[in-house]
Amino acid sequence: MIVEGTIAVVMLVAVFLILFYRDPKRRIPSGNVIVSPADGKIIGIIPYDRETSVNKGNKGIIKNASEGGPKKGVIVAIFMRLWDVHINRAPVEGNVLFIRHTSGRFHTAQLIRAENEKNEILIKHKTLGNVKVIQVAGFIARRIVCFVKQGQTIKKGQRLGKIVLGSQVLLVLPLKADIAVKKGDFVKAGETVVARY
Secondary structure: OHHHHHHHHHHHHHHHHHHHOOOOOOOOOOOOEEEOOOOEEEEEEEEEEOOOOOOHHHHHHHHHHHOOOOOEEEEEEEEEOOOOOOEEEOOOOEEEEEEEEEOOEOOOOOOOOOOEOEEEEEEEEOOOEEEEEEEEEOOOOOOEEEOOOOOOEEOOOOEEEEEOOOEEEEEEEEOOOEEOOOOOOEEOOOOOEEEEO
16 A cells, blocks of 8 residues: 555656646747746736836836836736746747846745846847846746847847746837737737737
């Protein structure tokens, strides 16, 4: 009985690791579209204006998102569940202007918080200007891995990094981007069109 129980536990752990570390191929759409940087559920779409701070309840997020990014824009927040693919992908092609890792807390990733540990990747796109991807660690996720470097030219859909276990990714876009998703939608990294331009 003990041996059978041990085998069952080992098999469950193996299945979990295979599911968690999977990296399926994605069909990257062409044209003037912005793709999701993460698999998961849209938990917020927040328009903002850094100058007037219209969204005072999200002041910390707006300050963080708009730093280096657009002064007026929209934040698309994606919650990555434990069973989602955890590889993050570039929403657009462009040049990586900077990468910044900030230590912080590990609150639940189901809420949009400014104080969690994060990794910011700022991308310069030839038409849109600056687009930002923020990888946010959650309560369970304690490790953010970045695959790209400052100064690197990246393609739309290229792997940017991964977040170990459940977490959140914020996509920061200029206001001129025409958002194609809504809160509650499920998206796939590199495949789902989240906006057009």
